[in-house]
Amino acid sequence: MRDEEREARRNGEEVDDDFYGNGSQCTEWQTHFSAKNFSFKIILNLVHMSDKAMWNSASDTGWCPDKSEDEIIQLSSISGELDEKSNFHKENLFYKFCSSQRLKWILLCSEQKCTNVSGSMLCVDGDCSNWNSADRFVNAETPMQAPCQGRGQRASLPLTLSTFVPNTTKQTPKSQSLDRLINWRTKKPFSTENVQDDDFIRKFAVGYTATAYADDIHRKGFLGWxxxxxxxxxxxxxxxWTAVVTVAVAYNVITILLRAVFDExxxxxxxxxxxxxxxCDLIYICDMLVKFRTGYLEHGLMVRDLRKLALNYVKRLRFVLDVVSILPTDIFYIYLQNINNPIVRLNRVFKLPSVFDFAEKTESRTSWPNAFRLFCLIACILTIIHINGCLYFAVSEAMGLGSDQWVYNDNNLTDSFSRRYFYSFYWSTLTLTTIGETPYPEKDEEILFNxxxxxxxxxxxxTLVGNIGSMIANMNAARTEFQARMDAIKQFMESHRVERELQRRVIAWYDYQWTNKTNLNSDAALATLPPKLRAEIAIHVHFKTLRKVTIFQDCEAGLLVELVLRLRRQVFSPSDYICRKGDVGKEMYIVKEGKLSVVSDDALTVYATLAEGAVFGELSILNIAGNKNGNRRTANIRxxxxxxxxxxxxxxxxxxxxxxxxxxxxLINKGKEILRKDNLLDETVEDEQEQADRLADxxxxRLQALKDRYETVIGRYEEMHRRMNRRIAFLESKLDRRYCQDTTV
Structure with a gap:
């Protein structure tokens, strides 16, 4: 590409480029890219004119006639310009050139190098496939240019803004595989809904999770890295990583004693x-290295200084336990001259606190904390039974197998490992659960062990078994509380002789709430969170709903955040009236799920149906003066x-x-515009709310002026009071001195 052409492109001017084709057909395309906050888009508008799509990259790379669908060509000219104007890298920008009346374009960009860029696809004809990660772009400001005529014709490439139009054509297997590739590569599918949501979310300025560090990195080289x-x-x-360490610790806790007792x-x-x-020893060592680099919070900031992190780990009891757990006790294999005695590795169980760390982190992450706690307790109980069973068999061997009724009987010398282990496990279960029904011990050692x-x-x-019962009760606490409320309602209706049909509807409403988990008290669940987090949760839950309200679309973010926190959820049963014609409007409604019908007064005629996302009643809560409906409902909605x-x-x-x-x-002006369109606004009526606002202002x-004058008077009074006190004190002291002189004389 010539230097003057590059300069013209940088200035946004139109540049003519040669399009070479095979025959008299060629393809025109338009390019648009923008750079804002390191977010880039490339939009290609193409017009396909022949069975063989001919393309020119508008650069020195030349033309690519009739390439196969499996060939990926680097778009070097555009990526070069983007590399000059942004942080794009050529190796990250690719497009796919397809023949057979199709031309697809793909943008694959590394998340580390290209921020907020997702994979996109462009196709040009009715047979082109529909991809979830991209759709068709069509120029909305200027019509498609006519195809160039003949070989060597020149075509202009203006930089124009294009609009997004979704593609609804059929998807092919090849496009499905490429779609999965793009979704995997970009981790963020590109769709119309995402584009619209981003604009709305940006208005709220929702925060993101980040780590603030207590110190800056000044070192260079390996230490700085x-x-x-x-x-x-x-x-x-x-x-x-703690999960990996937990597996290693569990292996040592379970197998060391088992292998030491059961030689087979x-x-x-x-x-x-x-x-x-x-x-497992290697995992232990790596875990110590990881903990030397594990940060901690100091004054709310993450510390990453090498010396501070090392001292923080070394001064803790955990470091001592980790060192003890990794001591090379395997050298006793040499002293004992027996490699089949794993009891020398018993110090590995000192790593057990790492298991508790993993359990604590998992409990805070899982959506089923009660079930996970129950699993941990059961695992703990089984581990205790396992260890005690192994110790029982070891004591039996020490006392002599079959020496009395209490120890393990060795009459059957062909007992397998599973037979011996399961009997020991069975004996341990009976003993620890205090069920008994085991032979009485006869020797002192046996009595002590028992x-x-x-x-x-x-x-x-x-204690562990009791905790299991408490956890099961906690898991059923919500059901118990819900059932108690339902029983109270039943008793109330029975005592007041409410008709059976209404009772049935009330019970059905409760059943629906429990089945769909709509009875949860969200306010109580979120009460412990700070206001900012509550606002962000409410935004993510309700923003798609609130943005459907026309009058709120251009409001400032702060107002929307305040309103979204005040949305309340209501569930209506079949045939319940949400509002009736003539009722005073005190609420506006947004349909989240279900369907509503606008019916006549006799409920026999259905005028319209409101589905998910419908909004009604918003004008009745604005108190617009001149509203001919007088803030009353104009329809029956059921x-x-x-x-x-x-x-x-x-x-x-x-x-x-x-x-x-x-x-x-x-909001008032928007409401008036809507009423004007429906001819429901009386322009002659003064806005009562504006009049009230003026009076209030x-x-x-006046109240502020009166307050200022009052403060001035109070200030003067206090100053005069202080001066009078000083004057009186002076006179009293003078009088006292004169009295003392007279007394002396």
């Missing part, structure tokens, strides 16, 4: 056990089935509008 790689204790990477489980597979043992087992069963095991609606009351709206006077004027101004 190491400081920048601090491990976040609440991050996903650290959580998954250790000896034949000792090579496998050695490999697994040293793999006594310790009973104490463990009473003090520890019973629920067809069960309907889920959001409501915004008039009081909540006006309480918020007190702090947003400009937004209040905007006047009263406020």
């Amino acid at each position: 190491l400081e920048s790689k601090v491990v976040l204790p609440y991050g996903n990477a650290y959580y998954y 489980y250790q000896h034949p597979y000792y090579i496998m056990w050695l490999v697994l043992d040293y793999c 006594t310790v087992d009973y104490l463990i069963g009473v003090l520890i095991f019973a 629920s067809v089935g069960y309907s889920d609606l959001f409501t915004l009351s008039k009081d909540d709206l006006w309480n918020v509008l007190k702090y947003y006077p400009e937004a209040k004027k905007l 006047s009263f406020q101004a």
